[in-house]
Amino acid sequence: MYDVIVVGGGPAGATAAEDLVRSGHSVALLDRAGRIKPCGGAIPPRLIEDFNVPDSQLVAKVTTARMISPTGRKVDIPIENGFVGMVDRADFDEFLRARAASAGAARLTGTYRRIERDDDGPWVVYRDKTDGAEKSVRAKLIIGADGARSNVARDAVPGGSDIPYVIAYHEIIEAPEGQGDYDPLRCDVIYDGRISPDFYGWVFPHGKSASVGMGSMVREVDVKQATADLRAASGLTECRTLRREGAPIPLKPLDRWDNGLDVVLAGDAAGVVAPSSGEGIYYAMVGGRAAATAAASCLASGRVRDLRLARQLFMREHKTVFRVLGSMQKAYYRSDERRERFVSLCHDVDVQRLTFEAYMNKRLVRARPMAHLKIGLKNLAHLTRLVPAART
Structure with a gap:
C-alpha cells in the first residue's frame, strides 16, 4: 500500500x-x-532555479533565437542577461x-x-x-x-x-562542424508552410548533437519528409542521424x-x-x-x-500566458502571409525584450506599459494589413 x-x-x-x-x-x-x-529540449532559467537542475544536465546554453520566415527572412533575437538551457x-x-x-x-x-x-x-x-x-x-x-x-x-x-494535439517528430543528429549555417549557441525556429502548415520547425543545438524537427495538426502532412526538407534547407542532410522520435503534443x-x-x-x-x-x-x-x-x-x-x-x-x-499564446497561434499560424508578418513583428526591440523576459521568468511583464501599448498597436497594424509584411 x-x-x-x-x-x-x-x-x-x-x-x-x-x-x-x-x-x-x-x-x-x-x-x-x-x-x-x-x-527540442529548451528549459528556461526559472525551471533551472525552481527545480534545482544542476549545470551538468545542460548540454548547451543558447544565447540567440533566430526566427525564419516563409520567404527566408531571418531575425536574430539576443537573449539578454541570460541563456536558455538545453537538455537531452x-x-x-x-x-x-x-x-x-x-x-x-x-x-x-x-x-x-x-x-x-x-x-x-x-x-x-x-x-x-x-x-x-x-x-x-x-x-x-x-x-x-x-x-x-x-x-x-x-x-x-x-x-x-x-x-487536441500536434504530431511532433524530430531527428537527433550529430552536430555539424562547419556545415550550413548551424550555430551551437543559437536556436532556429522556422515558420514556413512548406515545413509545417500550422505550427513550426526547429533546429536546436544539443552540444555534440542537435534536434531537428517539426509539428503539425494536419494529418496529411508527412512529418518525416517535412523534417528531411528542413534538414536540406538548413544544410544538415549529411549529418549522421542518431535517433528518430515522434509523439503527440497536446x-x-x-x-x-x-x-x-x-x-x-x-x-x-x-x-x-x-x-x-x-x-x-x-x-x-x-x-x-x-x-x-x-x-x-x-x-x-x-x-x-x-x-x-x-x-x-x-x-x-x-492561465493568462496560455490565453495570450493561444491567441497568437490562432492569429499568425494560419497562413504563410501571417507567418511573414509575425517574423516581421519580431524585428521590434520591445517585442524581443518582453518576449524573452516573459519566457525566462514565466510571467507576463507589466513593468513597461508603453511598450505593451506599442506592441499592441503594431500587432493590430499587421493583422489588419495596414503595414507591409516586409521590413523596410
Missing part, C-alpha cells in the same frame, strides 16, 4: 513523485522505460526519475494496463517489463502523468480523451484534471503544453508539483475535492 502511485516517469511524474516523498509520503513511480519524447530528454528524464528514487520513491518498470477498485481503494494493474506478467500495486491516490493521449485520463477522468489544458475520487492528472496528460511555442518541460514540472500539492492536501484532509487544487494552482499562475 502506497499513499500515491504516479503513472509515468517524465518530468511531470518524476517531479510529483519527488515532491511527495520529500513531504513524507510513500510513493511508487511506474514508468515503461525506453521511450524518449521528441522535444534521454538523459534529463532519467536524471529526474533517479532523483525521485534517491529521495525514496519506489521505481516500477512496466506498462500501465488499467485501474481496478475494491472497498479498500484503487489498484493500478501494469505489465512488468522484466517478466511480462501482470502485476498490481495499491495506493490511496493515483497521479496520471503518462503523456498526451493518456490512458489514465481516458480511463478515469471525464473528457480525458478529448484533447495543445490545450483539459477542463478537468481529476475524477473527484482518487485520480489527478499532470503534465501532457492534463494538456499543459504552451500554445504557439509548444514549450512543455517547464509546464510539465509545474503541473507535477501542483498535482503533488493537491494529492498531499487530499491525503491530509480526506477531502477528495482537494484534488481540484492541481488545476486551480496551475491556472492561477499560467
Whole structure:
C-alpha cells in the first residue's frame, strides 16, 4: 500500500513523485522505460532555479533565437542577461526519475494496463517489463502523468480523451562542424508552410548533437519528409542521424484534471503544453508539483475535492500566458502571409525584450506599459494589413 502511485516517469511524474516523498509520503513511480519524447529540449532559467537542475544536465546554453520566415527572412533575437538551457530528454528524464528514487520513491518498470477498485481503494494493474506478467500495486491516490493521449485520463477522468494535439517528430543528429549555417549557441525556429502548415520547425543545438524537427495538426502532412526538407534547407542532410522520435503534443489544458475520487492528472496528460511555442518541460514540472500539492492536501484532509487544487494552482499562475499564446497561434499560424508578418513583428526591440523576459521568468511583464501599448498597436497594424509584411 502506497499513499500515491504516479503513472509515468517524465518530468511531470518524476517531479510529483519527488515532491511527495520529500513531504513524507510513500510513493511508487511506474514508468515503461525506453521511450524518449521528441522535444527540442529548451528549459528556461526559472525551471533551472525552481527545480534545482544542476549545470551538468545542460548540454548547451543558447544565447540567440533566430526566427525564419516563409520567404527566408531571418531575425536574430539576443537573449539578454541570460541563456536558455538545453537538455537531452534521454538523459534529463532519467536524471529526474533517479532523483525521485534517491529521495525514496519506489521505481516500477512496466506498462500501465488499467485501474481496478475494491472497498479498500484503487489498484493500478501494469505489465512488468522484466517478466511480462501482470502485476498490481495499491495506493490511496493515483497521479496520471503518462503523456498526451493518456490512458489514465481516458480511463478515469471525464473528457480525458478529448484533447487536441500536434504530431511532433524530430531527428537527433550529430552536430555539424562547419556545415550550413548551424550555430551551437543559437536556436532556429522556422515558420514556413512548406515545413509545417500550422505550427513550426526547429533546429536546436544539443552540444555534440542537435534536434531537428517539426509539428503539425494536419494529418496529411508527412512529418518525416517535412523534417528531411528542413534538414536540406538548413544544410544538415549529411549529418549522421542518431535517433528518430515522434509523439503527440497536446495543445490545450483539459477542463478537468481529476475524477473527484482518487485520480489527478499532470503534465501532457492534463494538456499543459504552451500554445504557439509548444514549450512543455517547464509546464510539465509545474503541473507535477501542483498535482503533488493537491494529492498531499487530499491525503491530509480526506477531502477528495482537494484534488481540484492541481488545476486551480496551475491556472492561477499560467492561465493568462496560455490565453495570450493561444491567441497568437490562432492569429499568425494560419497562413504563410501571417507567418511573414509575425517574423516581421519580431524585428521590434520591445517585442524581443518582453518576449524573452516573459519566457525566462514565466510571467507576463507589466513593468513597461508603453511598450505593451506599442506592441499592441503594431500587432493590430499587421493583422489588419495596414503595414507591409516586409521590413523596410
